[in-house]
Amino acid sequence: MYDVASPHAEEFIDHAEVMATLDHARAHARDAALLDEILARAALRKGLTHREASVLLACELPEKTAELYRLAHQIKLDFYGNRIVMFAPLYLSNYCVNSCVYCPYHAKNRHIARKKLTQAELRREVIALQDMGHKRLALEAGEHPTQNPIEYILECIDTIYGIRHKNGAIRRVNVNIAATTVEEYRLLRQAGIGTYILFQETYHKESYEKLHPAGPKHDYAWHTEAMDRAMRGGIDDVGLGVLFGLESYSYEFAALLMHAEHLEAAFGVGPHTISVPRIKRADDIDPAAFANGIDDETFARICACIRVAVPYTGMIISTRESQAVRERVLPLGVSQISGASRTSVGGYDRPEDPEENSAQFDVSDRRSLDEVVAWLMEQGHIPSFCTACYREGRTGDRFMALCKSRQILNCCHPNALLTLAEYLEDYAAPGTRELGRRLIERELTRIPGNKVRERARAYLEGIARGERDFRF
Template identity: 40%
Template sequence: MMKFTPEKYSITDERMKPFIDPAEIWGYLNNTISSKERVREIIAKSLAKQRLNLEEVACLVNANSPELIEEIKEGAKTLKRTIYGNRIVLFAPLYIGNKCTNDCLYCGFRISNKDAIRKTLTDEELVKEIESLEDKGQKRLILVYGEHPEYSPEYIAHTVKIAYGVKKGKGEIRRVNINAAPLDVEGFKVVKAAGIGTYQIFQETYHPEAYQIYHQHGRKADYGYRLTALDRAQEAGIDDVGIGALFGLYDWRFEVLALVRHTNHLEACYNVGPHTISFPRVKDASGQNLKTGYFVSDTDFTKLVAILRLSVPYTGMILTAREPARLRDEIIQFGVSQIDGGTNIEIGSYAESTAKKNLNRGQFQINDDRPLNEIIDELLDQNMIPSFCTACYRLGRTGEHFMEFSVPGFIKRYCTPNAILTLAEYLIDYAPEHTADKGWKVINSTIDKIDDEKMKRSIYEKISQLKSGKRDLYY
C-alpha cells in the first residue's frame, strides 16, 4: 500500500499533542519476554483489581503457549465475575444518518461509495424507530452519525432530546450514548447539555502511518485531531467517554497496547479512564475491497479480549453484533460486559419490520441479527442477568465518581441488584411466557447467592413494587 499524507486544516487545537509513540509500543512488544512465572504474577495483579502497565500487557500479549493463554482467559473470566457478577448490559445502536465527508477505505459510509443509499432520519421517522425499539423492551440506545456538516452538535443534541421524549406504552429510553465525529470543546458542551451518557470515538488504528493509509480525505484524515478528541470532551465536562480500535487495520498486538496507553493518558490527565473499550473487527461493507494483511483470527480475538479485560479491570467492554452469535456467546465469558441485541444498522430498519437486508443501507455487515428476546433467552440459559441498567449515569456515578466505586470492585453491589430490577421489568412488560419462567428462576437463584440479607429483602420489596405497577426502581 502506498502512504498518504493527511490533509491540513486551519482549525487545530495546538494545546493538545498526540500521545502515541509507536517506537515505545514496539519496544515493549519486541523486548518483553513471557515466562510462566511472570504471566502468573501479572494475572494475580489484575485479580487484585490493579490496572496493568504497558510492559505487563506486552508480557500477556507475547504469551503464546496454550497453557498460558488458557490461564489468561480463566483469569479474565474470574475477574469479570468478581467485578461485574453475572450481568450483561444490553443496548441497541440507532443510526441517525449516513451522510459523510470522509473517505475511510473500510466503511460503507465513505464519500466515494456511490452505491451507498444516503439517508438522514426525519424527526417523525426517528420517533417511529424509537417506538419500535421501546416495543421490544430496549432502554439504552447509542445514536450513530456519519461525519457531515448536517450532523452538527446542535443537531445531535436535538435528536438526543427527541429520543428521551418518546414514551410508548410502558417504554422509555433512559440513556442515550453517542457515537459521532470529534467536536471542539464548545461543540461537546452543546451535546453534554442534552443529557447524554457516554461519548464514543474510536481511533480505528493507533498507528499513525497505517492511519494515513485508510483515511485519505475529510476531517478524519487528521490523526492528531481525532486522537485528542476525548481530551476536548473531558474539558467540556463529558467525563464518560468510550475508546476503541477497529481490529484488522494494523497489528492487533500494537492496538491492544495503544488502547492501554490511551487509558493511561486519560487517567493521568483527567483522573478517569474510559468508561468503555470497544474492539470491533473489520467486516464487509458496501463497495469495500479491503485487503490489509492484518485480519485477526477468532483465536487471537478471544485472547486479546481476555488481555484487555485483565489490563483495565474497571472498564466496561463492548462486543457488537459484527461478530456471529456463536463467537459472541463464547467471548462474553472472558470479560465482555455490554452487547447490543436485536441490532439493525440500516437507516430506518427498526420500524420496517419486513425490510430486506441491503448492505448499501448500512455501515458494514452484521453477523448476529438475533431478536432481542432470543438473546435474552440464551443469556438466561447461561445463568446470566440481562441488564438495562442506567442507574450510574443518573446518580452521578460517572467519571471520577465511577472510578471510586468501580476500581476497588464495589460497583458489583450496585450492578447486580440493578440488573435484577431491570430484568424484572422486562419480564413483566415484554417477555413471552417461556422467557419469563426462565428469567424468574435466574433472578431468584441470583438473589439467593447475595450475602447481605438486608439487600435481599430490599430487592424482593422492589420487585413487588414493580409487579404492582411501579417502574424505574434502582440503587
C-alpha cells in the same frame, strides 16, 4: 517523546514506545517466570501496564494462556458480576464527508443509499426499539457539517428522551459521533448524554493517514485527542475502541492501553468502556482487502488481556460478531452486548430494502432481543437494562471509585434484576419470562445484605403490580 500525561497525541501514543513494547513482548513470549510474575500482578485486580499486558498477549505457553483466561473470567465477576448490559445502536444519518477506505459511508461511494432520519422517523425508530424492550441506545451518524450538524444531534437526543410509549422509555443515550470541539462536547453533556464513544480505528499514524485520505478525519491528532477535549467539555464517561484488522493487532492493543493510561494520568478517569470491533463486510468494502485480520482465538486473547489490564472498564462486543464468537468471549470479560441491532438508517421501523441498502456493515448475530435475553440467561448471565448509575450521578471518578473498590456490585446486581423483571413483564415471550423468573429468584439469594435483599423483593412486587423504574 513518550509522555503519558501529555496533551499531544504523538507523545501519549508514542510510536517508538509502541515498537519497543512489541519487541519486549516478543522477547518474553516464552518466559514462564516473567509471565507468572505478570499474572500474579494481574491477580491483584489493580490492572497492568501496556508493556505487561502485551507480554500476556504475545504468550506462546498454552498453560499460561489458560491461566489468563481463568483470571479474566474471575476478574469480570469480581467487578461486574454475572450481569451483561444490553444496548442497541441507532443510526441517524449516513451522510459523510470523510473518505475512510474501510467504511461504506465514505464520500465517494455511489452505491449506498444516503438517508437521514426526520424527527418523525426517529420517533418511529425509537418506539420500535422500546417495543423490543431496549432502554439504552448508542447514537451513530456520519460526519457532515450541513446534514449532521451538532444542532441536529442535539434535537435527536431531545426527541429520544421525550418519547414515552406504553411502558417504554429510553433512559440513557450514548453518542458515537465524529471528533468535535470542547464547546460542542459541552453541549452534548448539557443534553444529558451518557458515554461519548469514539473509535480510534487505528493508532498507527502512518496507516491512519492512508486509511483516511481526505476529510476532517484525516487529521490524526484532532481525532486522537478528542477524548481530552470531551473531558474538558465535562463528559466524564468516554469509550475507546479500535477497528481490529486495519493494522497489526499487537500494535493496536498496546496503543489502546496507552490511551487508557493517558486518560488516567491526565484526568484521573480511565475509559468507561472499551470496544473491540473487527472489520466486517459491507457495501463497497471487502475485509479480505485488509491484511491484518485476526482469527477467533486471537480475538479471545485480546478480550482476556483487556479485562486483566483494565479491570474497571466495561467491555463491549457488538452484533458484528456471531453468536458462537460472542459465546466464546463472554466468559473472558465482556460486560456489554448489543441485541437485535440494525446498522442501517431507519432499519428498526421497517424492513430493510435490499435495493436501497444504507447499512454500515453486515450484522452477524441476527437473533431477536428476546432470543438474546433467553440465551444469556441459559448461559448463566443476568441480562441488564440498568441505567441507574448515569441517572444517579455515579459517573466519571465517582463511578470509578466504586468500581475499583468493587462496591458497584452492591447497586448493579439488584438493579440488573429489577430491569430484567421489567423486561419480563412487558416484553418477554412466555418461555423467556419463566426462565427469567427462576433466575431472579435464584439471584436474589446472592444479594449479601438483608436490607437490600428485602428492598429488592419489595421493588419486584411493585413491578409485578405495574410500577416501574425502581433503582438503587
